[in-house]
Structures are given as C-alpha cells and as structure tokens.
Amino acid sequence: MNDTIATTTNRIVVGLIFAFLWLPILVIFVVSFDTSTFLRFPPEGFTLDAYTTVFSTPAFVSGLWTSLVIAVFATTLTLIVSTTAALAFTRYRFRGSAAAQSFFLSPLLVPNIVLGLALLLFFAPLGLTDGYVGLILAHVVLCIPYAVRTITVSLTTVDASSEDAARVLGASNFVTFRRVTLPLIRPGIIAGGVLAFLVSFDEAIVSLFLSGFAVTPLPVALLDHMETQAGPEVAALSVLLIVFSLGIVIVIERVLGLTRTLRS
Amino acid sequence: MMTSVSESPPRVPPTTPPVGRPRRRISGIWWLILPGLLILTFSYFVPMLWVVRMAFNRFIGGGGIELTFSFDSFLEVFTDPYYFKVAGTTLALGCWVAALTIVVAYPLSLFLARTTSKYKALLTMFAIAPMLVSSVARTYGWMVVLGNQGLINTVLGGLGLTDRPIQLSNNFTGVVIALVQIFLPYAVLAMSSGFGRLNTDLEQAAASLGANRITRFVRITLPLTLPGVLTAALLVFVLTISAYVTPRLIGGGRVFVLAAEIYDQATNQLNWPLAAALSIVLIVIFGVAISLYQILQKRVERRMSGL
Numbered sequence: 001m002n003d004t005i006a007t008t009t010n011r012i013v014v015g016l017i018f019a020f021l022w023l024p025i026l027v028i029f030v031v032s033f034d035t036s037t038f039l040r041f042p043p044e045g046f047t048l049d050a051y052t053t054v055f056s057t058p059a060f061v062s063g064l065w066t067s068l069v070i071a072v073f074a075t076t077l078t079l080i081v082s083t084t085a086a087l088a089f090t091r092y093r094f095r096g097s098a099a100a101q102s103f104f105l106s107p108l109l110v111p112n113i114v115l116g117l118a119l120l121l122f123f124a125p126l127g128l129t130d131g132y133v134g135l136i137l138a139h140v141v142l143c144i145p146y147a148v149r150t151i152t153v154s155l156t157t158v159d160a161s162s163e164d165a166a167r168v169l170g171a172s173n174f175v176t177f178r179r180v181t182l183p184l185i186r187p188g189i190i191a192g193g194v195l196a197f198l199v200s201f202d203e204a205i206v207s208l209f210l211s212g213f214a215v216t217p218l219p220v221a222l223l224d225h226m227e228t229q230a231g232p233e234v235a236a237l238s239v240l241l242i243v244f245s246l247g248i249v250i251v252i253e254r255v256l257g258l259t260r261t262l263r264s
Numbered sequence: 265m266m267t268s269v270s271e272s273p274p275r276v277p278p279t280t281p282p283v284g285r286p287r288r289r290i291s292g293i294w295w296l297i298l299p300g301l302l303i304l305t306f307s308y309f310v311p312m313l314w315v316v317r318m319a320f321n322r323f324i325g326g327g328g329i330e331l332t333f334s335f336d337s338f339l340e341v342f343t344d345p346y347y348f349k350v351a352g353t354t355l356a357l358g359c360w361v362a363a364l365t366i367v368v369a370y371p372l373s374l375f376l377a378r379t380t381s382k383y384k385a386l387l388t389m390f391a392i393a394p395m396l397v398s399s400v401a402r403t404y405g406w407m408v409v410l411g412n413q414g415l416i417n418t419v420l421g422g423l424g425l426t427d428r429p430i431q432l433s434n435n436f437t438g439v440v441i442a443l444v445q446i447f448l449p450y451a452v453l454a455m456s457s458g459f460g461r462l463n464t465d466l467e468q469a470a471a472s473l474g475a476n477r478i479t480r481f482v483r484i485t486l487p488l489t490l491p492g493v494l495t496a497a498l499l500v501f502v503l504t505i506s507a508y509v510t511p512r513l514i515g516g517g518r519v520f521v522l523a524a525e526i527y528d529q530a531t532n533q534l535n536w537p538l539a540a541a542l543s544i545v546l547i548v549i550f551g552v553a554i555s556l557y558q559i560l561q562k563r564v565e566r567r568m569s570g571l
C-alpha cells in the first residue's frame with residue numbers, strides 16, 4: 001500500500017516535470033495562432049496572420065537564407081576536416097595524437113560569449129566581420145568538437161579488419177578509405193553533420209558579435225526584432241524553427257538512432 | 265611473419281628510423297590533421313591569445329586603444345563596485361540555476377534510468393528533444409508564460425488569488441525559471457550517463473535486509489548517482505554563467521550578468537580591453553568551477569571504492 005502511494009507520487013512528480021519542460025514550447029504554438037499583437041495569454045482568436053507576417057518580414061526571409069548558406073558551408077567544411085582528423089586519431093599512432101585530439105575538442109569548453117569576443121577582436125582588423133567568410137569560419141570552430149566526437153566514436157566501433165583485408169588485397173590508402181571505411185562510418189558522418197548543421201543554424205551569440213548590417217543570420221535577426229517587438233510573429237517563426245529542427249531529428253532518429261549516437 | 269617466430273629480431277643499424285611505422289607515414293598523418301589544425305589555429309587559438317593580450321592594452325576613449333602593457337582594465341574590474349555586483353549576480357545566477365536544475369532533473373533522470381516501460385526510448389526522447397529547440401524560441405515562450413499579462417498571472421488573477429500581477433519577468437526570478445527549463449535536458453543527459461552504476465539488485469538486497477525507502481535512498485541510490493549529479497551541476501553552472509540571450513530578454517535590462525557586460529563593452533562602448541578583462545574573469549570562474557568539480561568527484565570516487 002505504502003509502495004503504491006510512493007509510485008503514484010513519483011509518477012505525478014515526473015509528469016509535472018515533463019509539463020514544466022514542454023510548457024513554453026506549447027505556449028509558443030498557441031500564441032502563434034493569436035489575433036492579438038501583444039505579448040499576452042490566453043489568445044484572443046484564431047488566425048494564420050502571424051505566419052504570413054513571418055514570410056513578409058524581409059529581415060526574417062533574408063536571415064533564413066543567410067543562416068542556411070552559412071550552415072551548409074560550415075557543415076561541409078566541418079565534415080571534411082573532422083573526418084580526416086578523426087581518421088588520423090583512430091587509425092594511426094603518432095606523437096602528439098592525444099594533445100591534438102583534445103585541441104580539436106577544446107572549443108566546447110570555451111564559453112561562446114568569450115569565443116565571440118575573441119573572434120570580433122581578431123577578425124575586425126582583418127575585415128572578416130560582417131561577412132560570410134568570418135561567420136563560416138567561426139561556425140566551423142563551434143561544430144568541429146561535435147563532428148570529431150561522433151565520427152571518432154563511429155570509427156572506433158566499426159571493425160577495422162575489413163580495412164586491413166582491403167589493404168592486403170592491394171588497395172591503396174585512399175581506395176580503402178573510399179570503398180571500405182567511408183561506407184562503414186556513414187551513419188557517424190551523417191549524425192555529425194546533422195549536429196553541426198543544427199549547432200550552426202541555431203547559433204546566436206558568436207554570430208551576434210560577427211554580424212552587422214550586411215550579413216545577419218536568422219537567430220540574430222530574431223533577437224534584434226525581439227528587442228522592439230515580441231508579437232505572435234516571433235511565436236510563428238519559433239514554431240517554424242521547432243518544426244524544422246525536430247523534423248530533421250525525427251528523420252535521423254528513424255534512420256540512425258541519433259539519441260544513441262549522442263549518448264555514446 | 266609466420267615463420268619468423270623463433271628468429272631473433274633483425275639487427276637495426278643505428279642510422280635507420282626506429283622500428284614501427286616508417287617515418288614518411290608521419291608526415292602523411294599530419295596532412296590529415298592539418299586542415300582542421302589550420303582552421304582552429306586561425307579562428308580559435310590565435311584569437312583566444314589575442315583576447316588575453318588585449319586585456320593589457322589601454323582604452324583611450326572613443327574606440328581608441330593604446331598598444332601597451334598595463335593593468336588598467338583589471339584595476340577597473342576589481343575596484344569598481346558595479347563590476348563586483350555584476351560578478352556577484354552572475355555567480356548567484358549560476359548557483360541558483362545549477363541547484364534548482366539538479367532538483368528538477370534528478371527525479372526525471374532516476375525515473376528514466378529505472379523505468380521498465382516499453383515507451384522508455386520515447387520518454388527519453390521527450391526529455392531531451394527540447395534541447396534542440398532554439399533557446400531564443402524557448403526564451404520567448406517563457407516571456408509569454410511569465411509576463412504581467414502572461415499565462416501564470418492570468419490564471420492566478422482569474423482564480424482571484426492575486427489582485428495585482430506577480431512580477432515574474434524583467435527580474436532575477438524570471439531568468440532563473442527560464443534557464444532551469446532551458447538547461448534541464450542537458451542535466452538529464454549528463455546525469456543519465458553517470459547513472460550507469462545504478463542497479464536495482466543493490467536496492468532490493470537492502471530492502472530484503474530491512475532498510476526502509478529513505479535509508480535505501482540515502483545509503484545506496486544517492487551515493488551511486490552522485491558522480492552524475494556533480495557532472496550535471498558543473499555543466500549547468502558553466503552554461504548559466506556564460507548565458508546571454510535569456511538574461512538579456514527576460515531580465516529586461518534589469519539583470520546584469522558578465523556575458524551581457526562583455527557584449528556591451530565590446531560592441532557599444534568599444535572598450536575592448538575592458539571586455540577582454542571581463543572575459544578573463546569569466547574564464548577564471550570557469551576554471552575554479554572545474555577544479556572544484558574535480559576535487560569533489562575524486563572525493564566521491566574514493567569513498568565509493570572504500571565501500
């Protein structure tokens with residue numbers, strides 16, 4: 001009897017925690033259909049106006065394109081340098097390997113606000129602020145730790161003996177990589193790429209330091225907008241962003257089991 | 265290879281490279297790392313060193329910076345009571361958010377680690393998925409919930425419990441509530457990975473020996489999960505003291521934290537040396553937190569192996 005009461009209380013507590021976790025997200029959904037243009041709850045009526053506003057706000061549309069361009073380039077660059085580096089870390093023993101590996105993972109330990117400041121201070125005299133090159137380089141730095149980690153995990157879990165077999169049969173290093181290793185670690189590369197894309201697409205702080213008038217990624221445009229207005233169009237845009245990232249994650253989860261990759 | 269088992273190792277002349285991978289291989293390996301190394305050096309390592317150097321320059325007003333070696337910016341940070349207050353608020357925010365997030369994340373992680381439900385994977389995903397929702401978007405959600413005309417105040421007012429809205433946004437409390445929710449998935453993730461040692465056999469053994477619920481929790485469950493709790497606490501503390509978006513939007517210009525001060529000095533005041541000095545203060549707080557974590561973790565490990 002005592003145990004059933006304990007179990008029930010336990011369930012209620014867990015239920016409340018889940019409610020707390022999802023409350024702001026559900027509220028965004030509700031507000032995005034509101035007719036009122038003020039920050040208030042409950043909503044006054046139902047309309048899709050907020051969604052039309054999102055697509056007719058130039059800052060949002062150009063911000064979306066900017067973010068997509070940056071995320072695509074940053075992800076591609078991240079995957080190239082992370083895959084080759086992870087290959088070196090897992091397949092070869094060499095002096096300085098451990099040090100190099102921690103160096104590749106270390107940007108994760110630096111607060112984004114400090115990294116943003118560092119990049120502003122260093123890039124500004126070089127003319128790399130308020131441009132795509134600077135933003136892409138900055139995002140690559142933020143994405144590398146995630147990609148190196150997932151790809152390294154994937155390289156250590158696949159069986160290396162098939163690579164040896166290919167080499168014994170006369171395949172060169174490159175052919176072995178291209179025909180044997182790459183297909184084996186493809187899930188790891190995709191997971192790393194998805195993480196990199198999401199990290200880049202959602203990055204606000206570092207981008208805030210590096211963007212100005214010419215190039216403004218979506219999170220920065222959204223922040224600027226929220227300084228002055230916080231109406232339902234912000235909620236609508238948030239909903240679109242949530243649907244976008246959850247969509248990607250669900251597809252990947254179905255295909256690969258991303259939560260498993262994240263937790264390993 | 266197969267026939268050479270009984271042979272003595274070939275004598276190596278002293279001039280050839282050591283046995284193992286041929287030396288030319290090594291340059292090949294560095295080619296694999298080089299692209300990443302170049303990017304990280306140029307857009308991470310050198311800029312970080314540059315920040316440290318910048319902190320010792322002198323600000324001469326109007327965006328001008330004198331290249332010199334002075335402690336002016338640090339003196340300003342350590343003598344101006346305003347920066348003391350900012351550092352204090354940042355630390356207090358970090359401690360409050362870390363403590364409350366642990367309190368909320370612990371039952372959830374414990375539930376996820378123990379449940380035998382067939383929906384375990386789905387429930388875990390439900391606990392972690394909000395991490396992927398943009399923090400700007402979630403902060404907006406909290407603005408709607410906590411605002412003076414927001415969800416909570418409307419419900420309380422509607423029930424006649426309050427005749428005036430409770431101030432939940434544009435202050436410290438609001439920032440704490442929002443950050444706890446934003447960092448909750450991170451804490452759950454960090455805790456669950458540390459809950460591996462937890463197994464029900466030990467608890468059942470204790471129960472069969474007559475230990476009640478509370479004794480079982482205090483003597484078995486809590487010590488076994490403590491490493492995960494510490495990791496989560498460190499992670500949330502570190503994320504909180506460098507948070508910028510939520511304190512700025514929910515704080516409504518009334519909650520001053522180091523991150524906001526760094527941004528303001530760097531972009532509005534153009535006082536780069538001061539921004540750099542404040543960044544170094546933030547990194548030192550980081551370092552202290554990480555060392556404290558390592559000391560505590562070692563102590564916990566020692567006690568566990570003594571069991």
